[in-house]
Structures are given as structure tokens and as C-alpha cells.
Amino acid sequence: MKRENVFLNLDLSDLSAQPGALHIDNKIILIDNLDDVADEENANSLSFANYPMKLSFTIGLIVLSGGMKVKINLEDFEARAGDAIVVFKGNIGEFCSLLPDTRMVVIAFSDELFNVVKHINTALSIQQYIYTNPVFHLDEEFLDEALDIYKKMKAKMTETNNIFLEGILHGYAQVLMYSAYNYFVQRKKNTDNSLECNRNQEIYKLFMQSVQKNYMHERSITYYAGVLCISPKYLSQVIKNVTGRLASEWIADYVILEAKALLKSNKYTVQQVCDMLNFANQSFFGKYFKRKTGVSPKAYIKS
Known part of the structure; x- marks a missing residue:
């Protein structure tokens, strides 16, 4: 029996169409509600997957206040202030509910851009760790670092006359991903000292x-x-x-x-x-x- 598609695909072009989204050729997309009034309507404005959707990209969310309930691969998770959520391409995500005072930033990467870190020796182990732990708490130092990089990327997005804009944003994105991988290496070392790629x-x-x-x-x-x-x-x-x-x-x-x-x-x-x-x-x-x-x-x- 031929199987029909069960899940709708969520593409980068769908994400870039969200209110307030900034993007560069649908390769890097930034969305946040940091400047909005804290109410239920603005919190829900970032709820771009209200039913199970299969992602065609890798996405990271950082919750700065409030909280949310999500499903990742149909499994229930809850994220609070200081937590991050990472969902890889091909996985299934769904927003279930958001608290009215939720503040968060969203960064989505195309597969082309995300692949720049796949040559790292520990990449497979880190990705497997994130796959089984898609919601995790960030320490204050890395949270501040990630948010600082995000704000710099957002500021650069407005420089439409910058002929090197795409290269600059790719550079920031790589800094963020390498910093994140280093964070996960240190985090995973607490439970497993063997991260050698072999x-x-x-x-x-x-x-x-x-x-x-x-x-x-x-x-x-x-x-x-x-x-x-x-x-x-x-x-x-x-x-x-x-x-x-x-x-x-x-x-x-x-x-x-x-x-x-x-x-x-x-x-x-x-x-x-x-x-x-x-x-x-x-x-x-x-x-x-x-x-x-x-x-x-x-x-x-x-x-």
C-alpha cells in the first residue's frame, strides 16, 4: 500500500514568512519577540508549528522568560527560562502551549550552512547527545554568549547595503555553532569522557x-x-x-x-x-x- 505524507513539511521559506522574521536568502533565519509587549498574543506569534511538522532545516530556540510545552518526535518536553531547544532536520516538532510572558529567540540554519560543523571529530557524538536531550538548560555564561551573537547577527541583518553581509552572517553563524559544540563537549564530558571519533x-x-x-x-x-x-x-x-x-x-x-x-x-x-x-x-x-x-x-x- 502506498503511503501518503502524514506530516506537513516546515521549510525555511515558511519560517521566513513569519511576522518579524529576518533572513538572508533563506539560509539563516532569525525570529524573536524581545521587543513586543508581554502578552499571550505576542507569545503565540512565535508558535509557528501548532501541529506536528517535519523540519527541513535545523533550528535552535532559547527561552529567556516564561516557558512552553513542545513535542519533539511526538514526545512531550517542557522548556523554561534559560533552557534551549534544538531540533535537527528531518525531526518532527510541534508547539503545544506557551506562557503569556514567554520571551525567546529562534535561529534556523539551512542544511548547507549547518554542514560546516559536521567535519568536527565529535560531531556525531554531540548530535546523538542532542537527539536524546533536545531540551536542556544553559549556564549563564553560554546563554549570554549565544544571545550576544544573536543580537550582533540581528543588527547586521539590517545593513542591506553591506556587500559582504552574507559572508559576515555566515561567520557569525559558524562562531555560534562552534561555540555551541564546545559547550556540548564540555557538558557531555561530565557524563562521558570518550568523545573520540573512530x-x-x-x-x-x-x-x-x-x-x-x-x-x-x-x-x-x-x-x-x-x-x-x-x-x-x-x-x-x-x-x-x-x-x-x-x-x-x-x-x-x-x-x-x-x-x-x-x-x-x-x-x-x-x-x-x-x-x-x-x-x-x-x-x-x-x-x-x-x-x-x-x-x-x-x-x-x-x-
């Missing part, structure tokens, strides 16, 4: 790429080990060592996320979702879904 990191990267491509029809660790030309036991050990989670858990994350989206779309029956995700029968799908979520597919639809 063969295990490469296996993890290739495994995740393969899962993202094939999870709709393959859930077997043996399959993914075969793609990488290694044994299932070795793949399991590597993924556990790199991420602290089982390979099967990463596969299940994608399967369950897709299943939840399909079920909540109200477009398909449980049997149709079962077929789309290549389960042998509805009974097996129901048991798999309940084991991972604690509820049956039908109960999830009603929740």
Missing part, C-alpha cells in the same frame, strides 16, 4: 542512515548488520557502546514514531498501518506497539 562512530552513523532509509520494511538487526558487512553481535556492541542504547531501541524509535503519526492522522485503519510497516499481521503489530508504548494501537488513537 570506527565505532562511523558504524553508528552508517547504521542510523540505514535505519532512517529502511525502517518502514526492516526491523531486524541482522538486516542492518548485513548492510554494514559486520556481524549482528558486533553491531549491537558498537551501538550500545556509542549511544548507551540497544540497536533494536533505535530501530523501534523510528517504527513507533511512524506508527503513531499514521494512527493519529485518522487516514488509515490499524490494519492499513500494520501493512504499511510490514508487520506479518495485525495481532503481531498490536503486541509490538503495546510493548513499546504501553497502550494498544486502538487505545492510542483514542488518547
Whole structure:
């Protein structure tokens, strides 16, 4: 059965159309409500994804006051003053509610610009850390640094006659991303002193790429080990060592996320979702879904 798109895509062009948004060729977008009156209407003006949307870019939000509830990949999170939220391209985000006094800044990067930091030795480990911890508290020093860079970028955006504007903004963006990566390295060192990029990191990267491509029809660790030309036991050990989670858990994350989206779309029956995700029968799908979520597919639809 051919699957229709469940989520609408949120593109940089959609974001740049938001009130007060500043951008440079839809590669860097800045939005904030720092100068607005603190009320519910102005807080909600930044709520640009009021239903689940798949991002075609990487976005970072810093909450300066108030707070909000969001869903990232259909999981609930709450952010308060001093917290940051990072959502990578391809993930699913949704604003659920914002407090009336919420003040925040938003920075979105195109994939082209975000890729400048992917060569960093620790990039994979940092991205995996952020993927599992998309909402986190910033210490005062880094919060001030990030906000200072944001304000400088915002000020430069108004210099329309500056022939080097794009290069300057790209430079500021790189400073911000490198500073952020350094912050995460130091943060992660508190819990894990091993951030070396090695063969295990490469296996993890290739495994995740393969899962993202094939999870709709393959859930077997043996399959993914075969793609990488290694044994299932070795793949399991590597993924556990790199991420602290089982390979099967990463596969299940994608399967369950897709299943939840399909079920909540109200477009398909449980049997149709079962077929789309290549389960042998509805009974097996129901048991798999309940084991991972604690509820049956039908109960999830009603929740």
C-alpha cells in the first residue's frame, strides 16, 4: 500500500514568512519577540508549528522568560527560562502551549550552512547527545554568549547595503555553532569522557542512515548488520557502546514514531498501518506497539 505524507513539511521559506522574521536568502533565519509587549498574543506569534511538522532545516530556540510545552518526535518536553531547544532536520516538532510572558529567540540554519560543523571529530557524538536531550538548560555564561551573537547577527541583518553581509552572517553563524559544540563537549564530558571519533562512530552513523532509509520494511538487526558487512553481535556492541542504547531501541524509535503519526492522522485503519510497516499481521503489530508504548494501537488513537 502506498503511503501518503502524514506530516506537513516546515521549510525555511515558511519560517521566513513569519511576522518579524529576518533572513538572508533563506539560509539563516532569525525570529524573536524581545521587543513586543508581554502578552499571550505576542507569545503565540512565535508558535509557528501548532501541529506536528517535519523540519527541513535545523533550528535552535532559547527561552529567556516564561516557558512552553513542545513535542519533539511526538514526545512531550517542557522548556523554561534559560533552557534551549534544538531540533535537527528531518525531526518532527510541534508547539503545544506557551506562557503569556514567554520571551525567546529562534535561529534556523539551512542544511548547507549547518554542514560546516559536521567535519568536527565529535560531531556525531554531540548530535546523538542532542537527539536524546533536545531540551536542556544553559549556564549563564553560554546563554549570554549565544544571545550576544544573536543580537550582533540581528543588527547586521539590517545593513542591506553591506556587500559582504552574507559572508559576515555566515561567520557569525559558524562562531555560534562552534561555540555551541564546545559547550556540548564540555557538558557531555561530565557524563562521558570518550568523545573520540573512530570506527565505532562511523558504524553508528552508517547504521542510523540505514535505519532512517529502511525502517518502514526492516526491523531486524541482522538486516542492518548485513548492510554494514559486520556481524549482528558486533553491531549491537558498537551501538550500545556509542549511544548507551540497544540497536533494536533505535530501530523501534523510528517504527513507533511512524506508527503513531499514521494512527493519529485518522487516514488509515490499524490494519492499513500494520501493512504499511510490514508487520506479518495485525495481532503481531498490536503486541509490538503495546510493548513499546504501553497502550494498544486502538487505545492510542483514542488518547
